[in-house]
Amino acid sequence: MTALRRVTPQLLTLAALVALVTLFFPDFLRIEVVNGRLVGPIMDILKRGAPVGLLAVGMTLVIATRGIDLSVGTTMAITGAVAAWSITQGYGLGGALALALLAGVLAGLWNGTLVAIIGIQPIVATLILMTSGRGIAQLVTEGRILTFSHDGMAFFGSGDLLGIPAPALLWGLTAVAVALLMRRSALGMLIEAVGVNRAASALAGVNATVLLIAVYVASGLCAALAGIVATADIRGADANNAGLWLELDAILAVVIGGNSLLGGRFSIAASVLGALIIQTVDTGILLAGFPSEYNLVIKAGLVLVILVLQSPNLAHHWYALRRAAQARRERAMDTAKETGQ
Amino acid sequence: MKKLLTSAAFIAFGASAAMAQTVGFSQIGSESGWRAAETTLTKQQAEERGIDLKFSDAQQKQENQIAAIRSFIAQGVDAILLAPVVATGWDSVLEEAKEAEIPVVLLDRQVDSDKSLYLTAVGSDLVHEGEVAGQWLVDAVDGAECRVVELQGTTGSSPAIDRKTGFEKGIAGADNIEIVRSQTGDFTRAQGKEVMESFLQAEGGGADICALYAHNDDMAVGAIQAIKEAGLKPGEDILIVSIDAVPDIFQAMAAGEANATVELTPNMAGPAFDALKAYMADGTEPAKFIQTESKLYTQDDDPAGEYERRKDLGY
Known part of the structure; x- marks a missing residue:
């Protein structure tokens, strides 16, 4: 129940957005079954939201430790390139997935080591991989779009299971698994402890160093999954463009999810809803058919409105206004009673 | 005897026409597949024509391109091909090339300098x-x-x-x-x-x-x-x-x-070499913009x- 209350603002925002887009595009909620799979704008959102949704899961954990991971977009490019390269080299689906995930783990270890052991500020430490990573990805693809034809790999981008797109299943399952792992064990609380005060949690016996490295590895793994989805989607690795600027969307998703960039309490469900909100905005703009010059302006405007409505200060004002109104009513009633007597 | 003389003259003439020219090529970098193909084709075209191509990759930086052009001038190349990374800031280095009487041909992109500072520009419309x-x-x-x-x-x-x-x-x-x-x-x-x-x-x-x-x-x-x-x-x-x-x-x-x-077409060098050849043979001034063919391919x-x-x- 408390969990539901935690995500109520995000659910309300999503509902309001869906209503808004339906105004401009009446068929928005239409879902049909074509060739045994569900087809419609909502399904497109669930599918297209996969990369940011996956990144947001890892990013939530990193941000909960008062960190940030700017390298997830480039990690997507690297892991996507590794996946495409291994498929074309004939390592098979299992080999390609394993190598791509391994690349994600390595990226996470690199970031984690810089942050936890060497003690570089997270924003700078992850900036290093963010800027150099595309070069690494281009080395893997030799600077061209590395295409492949492999139905098993393509499944992760355009396949479906029980009528639901594979990318949607992948990010849904990842979010549920990570959320359960965090809340059914003490892990979530330990991460929050490190985020609130690393020194104090270390004194209390939490192995903060290992935990910090672990969250960056988790972020790298999520980025690897997102990279696999992006590469499978276009059946090719585009080192220049895969995951470009998606780290910013992932951070935005976490923020729309009401998580503080200062670390501490976090909610994966809320972050994932944040990712869905962003994707609904993106897809809604495309469906509404505005000229493309307006895309970013509309997106920025909507995000601003959402963040303002969710801001704690405004909530405080609402609360104060309600209290004042209530007090006035009570006074009015009191005076009415007094004059009545 | 007469026959021998003409054939000797013919050989001498042929040798001078095929005499290896040296052309410097300052490329932007290799940011896209198309750019890489342009580099490959320029090298191929030069080889076919027996031209000695000096290639310089500027890695997206104008200062690298300016340095490359100065070094081409110092080496005394016969012509310079330039794919400019930006449109502005070329005046002084193009003037240096002009003073050294080395014709410059722009590939693919244009510059904002005076038209007299380069021989011609090859590009697509x-x-x-x-x-x-x-x-x-x-x-x-x-x-x-x-x-x-x-x-x-x-x-x-x-x-x-x-x-x-x-x-x-x-x-x-x-x-x-x-x-x-x-x-x-x-x-x-x-x-x-x-x-x-x-x-x-x-x-x-x-x-x-x-x-x-x-x-x-x-x-x-x-x-x-x-x-x-x-x-x-x-x-x-x-x-x-x-x-x-x-x-x-x-x-x-x-x-x-x-x-x-x-x-x-990534073959911007072909028309550029053709224009240079005509210019060097008898001083034919090419038009200031040579438009490459926009060829349509269907199934x-x-x-x-x-x-x-x-x-x-x-x-």
Whole structure:
């Protein structure tokens, strides 16, 4: 129940957005079954939201430790390139997935080591991989779009299971698994402890160093999954463009999810809803058919409105206004009673 | 004896004509597949003509290009090819080349300097490319009603603006053709696919779309996948025309999934060497802008063969 209350603002925002887009595009909620799979704008959102949704899961954990991971977009490019390269080299689906995930783990270890052991500020430490990573990805693809034809790999981008797109299943399952792992064990609380005060949690016996490295590895793994989805989607690795600027969307998703960039309490469900909100905005703009010059302006405007409505200060004002109104009513009633007597 | 003399003269003349010239080439870098193909083709063209090409990769930096040109001047090359990374700031180094009497030919992009500072510029007319694509569609639908969706390049970039203008010019006067939706796909495959999905949703699952015009081949390749996943046949249910002529679109055309592409040729060096040859032989001044051919390729132009010819150019 408390969990539901935690995500109520995000659910309300999503509902309001869906209503808004339906105004401009009446068929928005239409879902049909074509060739045994569900087809419609909502399904497109669930599918297209996969990369940011996956990144947001890892990013939530990193941000909960008062960190940030700017390298997830480039990690997507690297892991996507590794996946495409291994498929074309004939390592098979299992080999390609394993190598791509391994690349994600390595990226996470690199970031984690810089942050936890060497003690570089997270924003700078992850900036290093963010800027150099595309070069690494281009080395893997030799600077061209590395295409492949492999139905098993393509499944992760355009396949479906029980009528639901594979990318949607992948990010849904990842979010549920990570959320359960965090809340059914003490892990979530330990991460929050490190985020609130690393020194104090270390004194209390939490192995903060290992935990910090672990969250960056988790972020790298999520980025690897997102990279696999992006590469499978276009059946090719585009080192220049895969995951470009998606780290910013992932951070935005976490923020729309009401998580503080200062670390501490976090909610994966809320972050994932944040990712869905962003994707609904993106897809809604495309469906509404505005000229493309307006895309970013509309997106920025909507995000601003959402963040303002969710801001704690405004909530405080609402609360104060309600209290004042209530007090006035009570006074009015009191005076009415007094004059009545 | 006379015969011997003429043949000796002939040999001497032949030797002077084939005398190895030295040409310096300052390339921007290798930021895209097209750029890599341009480098490969320039080297090939030089080799075919027996020209000694001195190649310098500027890695996207103007100061590297200026340094390269100064070093070409110091080495006393016969001519310089320059693919300028930006339009401004070339005046002084171009003047140095002019004082050293070394002709400079611009490839692919223009500069803001005075026209007297370079011999000529070789490039493509982006508006014309869009026009060729538009005219192909007018001929292909032959008067039938046609609702077109357009995948634009990066919003505000000059290829996106020019290729849009050109296409609209190409279909002007054909009242049966109408652009119903136009969105940016950022020149990438992933965006091309995502935006095409939304077009299909918005236009009755694709039933109301007759053709797709994409500002580059990569977006078209992404859109083709979206159309296939929606259960339609790209190339038949929805006609597909795009620009660039990269290898992968020829593969799609060979499979019947794309209909036409307009070539942005990476062979800018060929016309440049031709102009230089004429200039050095008898001082013929070329026009200040040499427009490369915007050639149209369709499924009838041996797409499988074109793919084989292009796949190793470095695209």
